Amino acid sequence: MKYPKLRELKEAIKALIKGPFTTKYPYEKHIPPESFRGKPQPSQEGCIGCGACAEVCPAEAIELKDIKSVNSAERVLVWHYDECIFCGQCARICTTRNEKIPGVVMSKEFELANTDRKKIRSEKIKHDLFLCSYCANIISTKKHLVYVSEKLQHKTFGNINLTQVLLEKFGLNIEPVKFKQFNQREYLYEILCPKCRRKTLLFDEYGKV
Numbered sequence: 407m408k409y410p411k412l413r414e415l416k417e418a419i420k421a422l423i424k425g426p427f428t429t430k431y432p433y434e435k436h437i438p439p440e441s442f443r444g445k446p447q448p449s450q451e452g453c454i455g456c457g458a459c460a461e462v463c464p465a466e467a468i469e470l471k472d473i474k475s476v477n478s479a480e481r482v483l484v485w486h487y488d489e490c491i492f493c494g495q496c497a498r499i500c501t502t503r504n505e506k507i508p509g510v511v512m513s514k515e516f517e518l519a520n521t522d523r524k525k526i527r528s529e530k531i532k533h534d535l536f537l538c539s540y541c542a543n544i545i546s547t548k549k550h551l552v553y554v555s556e557k558l559q560h561k562t563f564g565n566i567n568l569t570q571v572l573l574e575k576f577g578l579n580i581e582p583v584k585f586k587q588f589n590q591r592e593y594l595y596e597i598l599c600p601k602c603r604r605k606t607l608l609f610d611e612y613g614k615v
């Protein structure tokens with residue numbers, strides 16, 4: 407006769423006293439442990455649309471799309487749970503992770519099985535974009551720039567883009583000063599991408615430094 411090993415015997419006695427480790431799921435609701443990583447849950451309110459989560463996602467499960475049309479420009483973020491590996495990187499790296507409402511958190515939800523892949527997606531998170539006034543290249547989302555300007559406080563006024571964003575937030579639509587003597591410097595106080603800002607600062611009306 408084979409005798410049970412001590413460790414197995416200990417586990418058996420523990421299970422007899424405390425009950426089994428397994429649960430009767432799906433007949434009974436299963437409550438996952440505290441450290442369990444279920445579906446990442448993004449929040450429209452907490453997210454600022456910076457895109458850091460999409461950059462770090464190892465499974466490329468976060469779709470980030472910038473949509474520009476004549477009248478609007480917006481960034482759309484969607485989590486594809488059918489591609490997600492539940493690593494938690496998006497929540498760990500989220501720019502607003504320490505705020506009251508983070509951009510994305512790992513929920514305890516694990517019941518994601520579905521026959522239609524289109525249904526295994528998060529709601530769309532949408533943000534308005536700020537474009538360069540000169541070349542219309544994307545700078546970032548309005549919410550992202552407002553977030554950065556609030557964090558920088560008085561240092562915000564050292565950056566023209568952030569200053570304009572902050573003024574707009576408070577409804578102060580100050581017409582940018584135009585420097586007519588230099589063609590490019592007309593745009594000095596506009597919202598510009600780094601490339602156009604450089605051109606504005608470095609080149610004179612003849613395109614020379």
Ligand code: SF4
Pocket residue numbers: 446462463464465466467468485489490491492493494495496497
């Ligand atoms: S949990 Fe991991 S795999 Fe899933 S969306 Fe977040 S970063 Fe990507």
Ligand code: SF4
Pocket residue numbers: 448452453454455456457458459460483499500501502508509510
């Ligand atoms: S705020 Fe967080 S969830 Fe939103 S785009 Fe940035 S990193 Fe992703």
